[in-house]
Amino acid sequence: MVYSVNIGNFQVSHVHEQTREFDLATRFFSGLTLEMVNFAQQILEPGSLTTDNRLILSMHSFAVRTGRFNVLIDTCCGDHKDRRFRPDFHQRTTGYLGVLAKAGLRPEDIDYVMCTHLHWDHVGWNTQLVNGSWVPTFPNAKYIISRMEYEHWRQVAESGVVNNNTLAFEDSVSPVVRADKALLVENDYELDSGIWLQPCPGHTPGNYVINLQSDGRKALISGDVIHHKLQLLYPEILCNVDDDKEQGSRSRLQLLHQCIDTNAMLLPAHFPGCPFGTIKKENGGGFRFVPIS
Numbered sequence: 001m002v003y004s005v006n007i008g009n010f011q012v013s014h015v016h017e018q019t020r021e022f023d024l025a026t027r028f029f030s031g032l033t034l035e036m037v038n039f040a041q042q043i044l045e046p047g048s049l050t051t052d053n054r055l056i057l058s059m060h061s062f063a064v065r066t067g068r069f070n071v072l073i074d075t076c077c078g079d080h081k082d083r084r085f086r087p088d089f090h091q092r093t094t095g096y097l098g099v100l101a102k103a104g105l106r107p108e109d110i111d112y113v114m115c116t117h118l119h120w121d122h123v124g125w126n127t128q129l130v131n132g133s134w135v136p137t138f139p140n141a142k143y144i145i146s147r148m149e150y151e152h153w154r155q156v157a158e159s160g161v162v163n164n165n166t167l168a169f170e171d172s173v174s175p176v177v178r179a180d181k182a183l184l185v186e187n188d189y190e191l192d193s194g195i196w197l198q199p200c201p202g203h204t205p206g207n208y209v210i211n212l213q214s215d216g217r218k219a220l221i222s223g224d225v226i227h228h229k230l231q232l233l234y235p236e237i238l239c240n241v242d243d244d245k246e247q248g249s250r251s252r253l254q255l256l257h258q259c260i261d262t263n264a265m266l267l268p269a270h271f272p273g274c275p276f277g278t279i280k281k282e283n284g285g286g287f288r289f290v291p292i293s
């Protein structure tokens, strides 16, 4: 099943790659106690956490048809990628392009690819392996990449560090730049009327979120500013995979309030199940994600 939603005249489809068990919740977040996880086990929907308290994360893209362009946002993990630092994601194959086809889109139909940031699980399908080389998967697309984010990861990769993100930089970002398919942009770049970037640093230095606005309706595509519903239940916890945890926390709260204040739908990168919802403030200080019915 492909979930989709209309934001005014824009149609947004959920392109699901895989849903997998991930790290222990208490390892992924600072300030999260076992008691808090036990309580969350009772509150959150089934499929949010494993019985042994690991996060369950979906990897998916959003395909936006604006009427003028087809835009694909965040390209998941990809096939055949060397991700040796996460064995569950190493050298895998997925049916991703088949799911994109079910959403009615072929690779050549994509006009723009946007990457909210350049972590390995957001750039994978930027490229695919053809005759032993990594080539852009979407032959007619320009790839919208934050200049600040690109420069950050270029420097990390050149420093000799080897991790999944630098491996991804080499196999999923650099080939796009070499093929002259990348547009390196500032973090407030406007692609077209009703679709523009907004800086949202913390998870990574050049992290951006994407605003959609059409016919009075609004949505925010939030990437990894929010990974899991635990962060809504307990807004005070910090995310250990944020480059700057304190800034990540400020950005997360600001974005949640922005959703409420502007009546914008939130489209997070890793929520399992329906990824389209609204944000409600709870009495105890937390928030709740209410999926569209």
Ligand SMILES: [Zn+2]
Pocket: 119, 121, 122, 223, 224, 269, 270
């Ligand atoms: Zn991610």
